[in-house]
Each structure stands twice: as structure tokens, then as C-alpha cells.
Amino acid sequence: MFRVWYRNFKVWLKHLQASLIGNLGQPFLFLLAFGFGLGKSVPEIEGMTYLQFIAPGLVASAVMYSAAFEATYGSYTRLSTQGTFEAILMTPINIVELALGEILWGATKGLIAGLIMLATLPLFGVTPSIWALGMIPLLFVEGIIFAALGLIMTAVATNYDFFNYFTSLVITPFFLFSGIFFSLKAVNPLLRRVLMALPLSNVVDMSRMLCYGRLDTISLIGFELMMILVFALAASWVAVVLLKRRMIQ
Amino acid sequence: MTEPDNVLDIKNLKKSFGDRQVLKGIDIRLKKGSCLGLLGPNGAGKTTTIRIILGLVIPSSGEIRVFGQAYPNAIRRVKYRIGVVPQMDNLDPDLTIVENLLVYANYFKIPLKIAKERAEELLDFFALKNRRDEIIQNLSGGQRRRLLLARALINKPSLLILDEPTIGLDPQARLLMWQRLEALRKHGTTMLLTSHYMEEVSRLATRVIIIDNGKAIAQGDPKTIVEKILGKEVMELSGNHEELKLLIRDLESCDVNTELVGDKLYVYLKKGCNILDRAATTMPHVVRRPATLEDLFLKLTGRKLRER
Numbered sequence: 001m002f003r004v005w006y007r008n009f010k011v012w013l014k015h016l017q018a019s020l021i022g023n024l025g026q027p028f029l030f031l032l033a034f035g036f037g038l039g040k041s042v043p044e045i046e047g048m049t050y051l052q053f054i055a056p057g058l059v060a061s062a063v064m065y066s067a068a069f070e071a072t073y074g075s076y077t078r079l080s081t082q083g084t085f086e087a088i089l090m091t092p093i094n095i096v097e098l099a100l101g102e103i104l105w106g107a108t109k110g111l112i113a114g115l116i117m118l119a120t121l122p123l124f125g126v127t128p129s130i131w132a133l134g135m136i137p138l139l140f141v142e143g144i145i146f147a148a149l150g151l152i153m154t155a156v157a158t159n160y161d162f163f164n165y166f167t168s169l170v171i172t173p174f175f176l177f178s179g180i181f182f183s184l185k186a187v188n189p190l191l192r193r194v195l196m197a198l199p200l201s202n203v204v205d206m207s208r209m210l211c212y213g214r215l216d217t218i219s220l221i222g223f224e225l226m227m228i229l230v231f232a233l234a235a236s237w238v239a240v241v242l243l244k245r246r247m248i249q
Numbered sequence: 250m251t252e253p254d255n256v257l258d259i260k261n262l263k264k265s266f267g268d269r270q271v272l273k274g275i276d277i278r279l280k281k282g283s284c285l286g287l288l289g290p291n292g293a294g295k296t297t298t299i300r301i302i303l304g305l306v307i308p309s310s311g312e313i314r315v316f317g318q319a320y321p322n323a324i325r326r327v328k329y330r331i332g333v334v335p336q337m338d339n340l341d342p343d344l345t346i347v348e349n350l351l352v353y354a355n356y357f358k359i360p361l362k363i364a365k366e367r368a369e370e371l372l373d374f375f376a377l378k379n380r381r382d383e384i385i386q387n388l389s390g391g392q393r394r395r396l397l398l399a400r401a402l403i404n405k406p407s408l409l410i411l412d413e414p415t416i417g418l419d420p421q422a423r424l425l426m427w428q429r430l431e432a433l434r435k436h437g438t439t440m441l442l443t444s445h446y447m448e449e450v451s452r453l454a455t456r457v458i459i460i461d462n463g464k465a466i467a468q469g470d471p472k473t474i475v476e477k478i479l480g481k482e483v484m485e486l487s488g489n490h491e492e493l494k495l496l497i498r499d500l501e502s503c504d505v506n507t508e509l510v511g512d513k514l515y516v517y518l519k520k521g522c523n524i525l526d527r528a529a530t531t532m533p534h535v536v537r538r539p540a541t542l543e544d545l546f547l548k549l550t551g552r553k554l555r556e557r
């Protein structure tokens with residue numbers, strides 16, 4: 001598993017710059033446009049300026065985009081045109097290790113993107129508390145969720161266009177409706193339940209608590225943490241099963 | 250525990266993909282230190298057999314032992330000792346030549362220090378040393394194939410599987426590959442080879458199995474199998490289809506195999522045949538030459554194009 005991870009890490013080091021700018025560009029642009037632009041005309045939400053309100057969620061979204069892209073476009077390239085998966089499976093590495101290695105790598109890439117985003121928040125005038133360190137394991141679990149979802153798509157994809165479904169039907173709705181840009185507490189209770197069932201909603205909610213050390217609703221964290229852990233395990237399991245079905249006849 | 254003499258011992262191997270039965274009960278034995286050539290037209294089941302040995306295809310039934318250890322439990326253990334040159338080039342295009350070897354060595358849990366030594370040795374042996382830090386895209390077809398072979402040897406395999414190892418190479422590059430493979434054979438490396446180049450199989454293999462439609466239809470020593478089944482020599486006679494048909498009837502008293510393809514008659518001779526000699530003097534185009542593995546292959550699997 002770590003051997004598969006290591007291969008991808010080694011390749012990533014070679015293309016560091018393009019990779020980072022590619023994945024971080026969008027969240028930063030949103031932070032600028034919404035935080036500084038729109039934020040000027042939006043009142044405080046839950047006791048935060050609009051910029052403060054959206055910043056932790058955008059960190060979480062950077063993790064999502066980076067992990068999901070790696071496990072779709074990246075993994076699919078290794079699966080199809082490059083034949084890298086096949087080459088790896090000719091060695092003692094088996095399909096389970098290959099799949100988990102790919103997920104682990106996607107999660108790592110997601111975490112790196114999230115941490116860079118988090119570290120640059122002070123430049124925008126947003127100061128995280130010491131509790132923000134707790135976001136590290138949280139964002140990593142989030143990375144596993146979206147890398148696993150991406151790998152599921154890779155396992156059933158027949159070409160790159162297939163990922164358009166994933167982007168427009170999963171990633172973009174998650175980005176818009178997981179409470180990054182508006183408070184889920186403000187929507188009607190039924191809808192709120194539905195939206196809170198999205199894994200990214202839990203991550204955004206917890207990120208916001210940890211980022212500013214607003215731990216008054218800490219009792220919720222146990223439940224939300226369990227939700228995303230279960231989701232991460234379930235998605236990883238499905239990814240392993242589907243990739244096995246694709247690679248081993 | 251001493252290891253058995255058979256590196257591969259496969260019995261009654263069957264595999265179906267849906268309704269399509271690709272392997273219909275194949276037996277393969279491969280002795281330590283020898284080279285077995287698997288021959289067959291496209292779709293005969295050669296690559297499926299190899300993929301089963303690698304655990305990439307799960308057989309429908311059959312018994313498989315590699316190094317005496319039974320599948321499927323032994324797959325992982327066994328694969329530490331197998332090297333593969335695949336038909337499709339799957340070198341890692343994101344890495345340089347030497348990195349390709351080192352990353353691959355890592356999959357076999359070979360310590361970096363040893364891997365580096367071996368990589369340098371292999372680059373030397375395959376005449377790739379001066380390009381060690383180049384990216385894969387810059388390599389020629391021959392260099393890529395040599396690197397694939399070098400990669401397959403990074404774990405010092407006890408069994409080397411070669412699936413069309415010289416496919417798409419020019420004669421010079423092919424010759425260089427053959428020389429390296431012959432050197433490995435002299436060192437006692439056990440090999441399983443599939444190829445469409447009969448010359449390649451004749452050169453390298455100590456035993457051949459001809460597969461067609463998922464079944465082994467002939468096997469033996471490549472040097473004697475042709476003579477045993479077909480004959481020593483082949484005579485190619487060109488002429489009118491009807492005339493040639495008549496000639497076949499006349500040849501019935503001789504110990505020959507005949508094959509009529511359009512306006513061409515192939516006569517495979519085990520010993521001399523006076524009737525044929527006489528007939529040949531009246532024919533405009535006659536070629537007499539030693540029978541080859543290619544003749545046998547075409548006789549057994551037919552001259553029609555195999556496409557599904």
C-alpha cells in the first residue's frame with residue numbers, strides 16, 4: 001500500500017508547481033471573490049464576518065477537489081493509458097493494496113492542498129486558533145472519502161468524459177450545498193437534515209468549530225466524526241471491490 | 250523443502266469469459282532451466298494463460314502449481330520470484346529509466362541499496378547506461394523493450410515470462426533482444442515465452458506447445474516436432490488448381506502431407522517420393538526447402554485470418 005503511495009509521491013515531487021497551482025487556484029479565487037467581494041455587503045453569520053465564515057469551508061473544499069481530481073483523472077490515467085496499474089499488479093502488490101495505496105495518495109494530496117490553504121489564511125486576515133491543528137486528521141479523513149469516491153468513478157469509467165457526471169452531480173453540489181457559503185442552521189429543518197447527511201457538511205461544520213476554537217457545540221463532534229469515518233470506510237470498501245472487478249477477470 | 254523439478258505444473262486449465270470459452274483444458278509443464286514456447290494464433294488463449302499465472306485472471310477450473318506451490322493461496326509468495334515482459338509496453342512514463350527500475354524494485358520489497366546496484370548492472374547489460382536519466386518518451390522501441398526486460402529481471406526471477414517480447418521491433422533491435430535472452434538462458438533462467446515469430450521460438454525454446462481455440466494441439470521439441478508431424482522438407486508447387494488436385498490423388502501412395510491453398514500446393518515430405526519428383530519437373534514454379542516451425546504452425550492452425 002505504501003509502496004503504491006510512494007510511487008505517486010515521487011512523481012508528484014517532479015510536477016510540484018503545476019499540481020499545487022492547479023488544485024489551489026479555485027478555492028483561493030472563491031475566497032477572494034466571496035470573502036472580500038460579496039462579504040462586504042453580507043452581515044455577520046453566527047458571529048463571524050462572511051470571510052471568516054467561508055474560510056474553513058473553503059479549506060475543506062480544497063481537500064475535496066484535490067483528492068477527487070487525483071483519484072479520477074490521475075488514477076484513471078494510471079489505469080488506462082499508462083498501464084501503471086497493470087504493471088504494479090504483475091508484482092507481488094495485490095489489488096487491495098493498489099486500491100488503498102491510490103486512496104491514501106489521493107487523501108495525502110488533498111491534505112497537502114488543505115494545509116497550504118489553511119496556512120495562508122492569515123494573509124487574508126483570517127487567524128485560525130490553536131485548535132485548527134485538529135483539522136489535520138479531519139481533513140485527512142475527508143481526503144479519504146473523496147479519493148475513494150473518485151476511485152469508484154475511475155473503476156467504472158470508460159473514458160475521461162465520464163468524470164463530468166462526477167464533477168457536476170457530486171462535487172459541485174457538495175461544494176455549493178454543504179454549508180460552506182451559507183449557514184445550514186438557517187434552512188428549514190427537513191432540508192437541513194438532508195444536507196447534514198452529506199459528508200462534506202459534517203467536515204465543514206467541524207472545520208469551522210476547530211478553526212476558530214468555537215467548541216461550544218463540541219458535543220456534536222463525536223457524532224459527526226463517526227459519520228465521516230463510516231463514510232470513509234464504506235466508500236473505500238466499495239472502491240476496492242469495484243476496482244478488483246475491473247482489473248481481475 | 251526441496252523444490253520440484255517443474256517450475257510450472259498446470260493441469261486441465263479452463264477459463265470462460267461469459268459464454269466464450271477461452272481455455273478448454275490446457276496442461277502445461279515447464280522444467281527448471283528450460284524455455285517453453287507457447288504458440289498460437291491471436292485469441293488462442295496464450296495471454297489468458299499468462300494472466301492466470303499472474304493472478305490477473307481467475308481460472309474457471311484447473312490445478313495450478315508454481316514452484317510446487319498451489320494456487321490461489323501461493324500467488325503472492327510466488328510472484329516475488331516471477332519477472333514479466335508484457336505484450337503491451339507499460340513502463341512508467343512519469344519516471345526516468347533508472348527510476349523505473351528502482352520504483353519497480355520497491356514493489357518487490359528490495360532494499361534501495363541492493364536495488365541501485367542491480368539497476369546499474371542491468372542498465373549495463375542492456376546497453377542503456379548512457380540514457381539512465383532520460384524520460385521514457387525519448388526512448389526508441391528497442392530501448393523500451395530492453396528496459397522492460399531489465400525491469401522484469403530486477404527481482405532476479407526464477408521464472409521469466411515473456412509475452413511477445415520483441416513485438417514491433419526492427420531486425421537489429423530484435424537480434425539484440427535475442428542475444429540477451431540467449432545469454433539468460435545459458436545462465437539457466439527458466440522462461441515461458443509466447444511469440445508470433447517462429448524464428449524466435451526456434452531459437453529460444455527447448456519445448457513448444459501449439460495452442461488453438463483454447464486447446465493444446467501439438468507439443469514437443471521445436472527441432473524434432475516439425476519433422477515428426479510434418480516431415481523434413483516441404484515442396485511448394487504452383488499451378489492450376491484442378492491439376493494440383495489430380496496430383497494430390499497421385500501422391501496418395503507416397504508418405505506425404507499435402508495442403509492445397511488456391512493455386513499453390515504444399516507437400517510435406519518425410520522421405521523421398523518419385524511421383525512427386527517426376528511431377529515437379531513439369532511444373533513451372535517449384536520450391537524445395539526444409540520444413541520449418543512456421544509450416545507446422547500454419548498447417549495445424551490453418552491459413553485463414555483469425556479475427557473475432
